[in-house]
Amino acid sequence: MQGVIYKSIEDLVVAGWGAETWAEILKKAGVDDPAFVGMSRYPDELAGRIVGAASTVLKLPPEDIMRAFGRHWTTNTAPTYYGDLMAFAGNSFLEVVKNLDQMHARISLIFPNYKPPSFRVEELGPGKLRLHYSSQRAGLGPVVEGMMVGLGDRFGLDVQIKPERGRTDGLDHDEFTVTYAQRAS
């Protein structure tokens, strides 16, 4: 995984729990060099170790941590590092979600070692869609859930996302039902 993912987790933990907690998590995860470089690649298993350590230190289920990361990624990290790309992805929640697959595919054209997830959108009606999510990495569904909620934040929408079916049901991907509506002010 790209270093920027780990930097985002770091930002999330430091903002919410402080630098000392982050240091404790890294220590527990057995990370020697705490400085992540955004464009460098790190082993995927490191993410699992860090989330596991964070779960123990913060006393939160790993799924909650992944959801929080997904939301933080969309509302903080991506606008900071990839703000123009985010803007380029679309001017509305639906437009961005529909362009997610294209954007990830284009990134993989530039960075051939990048293993991006794939997204397919089924529009079910106004404010409702089914999101098909495929990834070579298993167990990251909660991250997608957090990202959708964060994307809703970006456009002032309340987003509800519910896992419907997935790999545990014998599919080769995960499916979510997403509903979104203007947030009451």
Place this chain on the structure above:
Amino acid sequence: MPAGEILSLDAAVADRLFPFHVVLDRDLRVLRVASVIKRLLPALVPGQMLDRVFEPLRPVGPLTVESVSQLANTLLILRSRQPPPLVVKGQIAPLADGKLMLLVSPRVSDADEMRRLNLTAADFALHDPTSEMLVVLQAMRASLMDAELLAKRLRQTRDEALQASRAKSQFLANMSHELRTPLNAIIGFTEMMSSQIHGPLPERYVDYVNDVGVSGHHLLDLINDLLDLARIEADSFELKPSRFQISELIGECLRAVTPQTQKKELTVELLESDPALTVEADERAMKQIMLNLLSNAIKFSRPSGRIDVAVKRDDSSYLRISVADHGEGIDPSTIAWIFEPFRQGDHQVSVGSEGTGLGLHIAKRLAGLHGGTISMKSQIGAGTTVALLLPPVRVVGVEKSP
């Protein structure tokens, strides 16, 4: 589709495949404008002349009907004459019906440009590589941000480390001072007891008192070294420059080490020296450097060996004061770190040398404070030459002794 034609597109499909195209007549008058470029440039309407909307950057010169035949094979770069500032690049293609098709897409040199133009991925044809270009630009920007952040962190860490080091040095300086005061009393009273000025000591205590004296002096040397090092590292070692003849200083140092040279029956030869050569330097520091170089040479000389001392100006007018022993020599790989504090060459350990491991380091730092340095050359079995180099500015000429 007539024979020879391969492309006949529905307008909506053409719009999706070429969202920035413009159909022109042979006079370069606009006939049809694709949706996205129409949104960006409202002035681009049917009936308008192309050169009223765009100024050509490439090819250089006006866009004319006559030049159109050449334009089919030319990269076109056009800049909008009215806001928003938009540069497009592409080409003109002749159509079968005699019309012309301007096929362009926006130039992207900055990731902000897409945002300024309010262009999104949906505005581009899927085959258009502009999106990938944007990914590259964004990755470059992200890398730059990352590099700046890492550099900032490194600076912070370095500053913190320097601050901690200065605090440590200050503490060391204070402690060394506090330690030296009682130690001087211990040494003084030990010497008094050793001289038996107030009556004889039992014989077994004479040895003990001598041991206390030797240990006390060793401890004092160590504390003095630490104090010097702490001062240097805390940037509080102030040079007190004065003018003096270097040969006199070397003479004093040689006299000071005479007991040690005699003990090992060493011969010390002053090979080259201009007796009137005068330098401007901190005399005490120079003496400390010379005593360190001499005591090392004595330590590592074989009994009845020879030490050569030479003073001369080299080709660059640097003053070079070298001390050469003819002892066991040092492995060249050791020389790389032998000037580091608390390090001693392995050979020194093997010959049972004692010392704080600070002497050479301090000597080099003191030389550095004078704008000079200390170099070392050695050969196993042949001996070691250590040279103090002082820059020309420290050599003030030749003065007669008063």
